[in-house]
Amino acid sequence: MIMNDWPLWEVFIRSRSGLEHRHCGSLHAADAKMALENARDVYTRRNEGVSIWVVPSAQITASQPEEQAELFDPAADKAYRHPTFYVLPEEVRHM
Numbered sequence: 001m002i003m004n005d006w007p008l009w010e011v012f013i014r015s016r017s018g019l020e021h022r023h024c025g026s027l028h029a030a031d032a033k034m035a036l037e038n039a040r041d042v043y044t045r046r047n048e049g050v051s052i053w054v055v056p057s058a059q060i061t062a063s064q065p066e067e068q069a070e071l072f073d074p075a076a077d078k079a080y081r082h083p084t085f086y087v088l089p090e091e092v093r094h095m
């Protein structure tokens with residue numbers, strides 16, 4: 001198997017300063033173990049992360065920009081989803 005035949009993997013890194021994983025790039029690897037090791041070598045050379053996720057690109061399902069109205073417009077009529085609907089106590093006004 002030549003490298004161009006290897007599956008594409010998406011790499012997500014959780015930094016020391018945050019709790020969420022952020023997408024930082026893609027790479028080709030023969031399997032999950034190799035993808036994880038390559039992601040470590042390529043994307044965390046300066047100790048930027050505390051956790052790495054690698055996901056086969058073929059396993060990701062994503063919406064398309066032209067589907068924006070269909071997916072997100074129905075939420076506009078649900079006022080309870082907006083923080084202005086709730087009364088916050090004085091001690092949490094900074095939120």
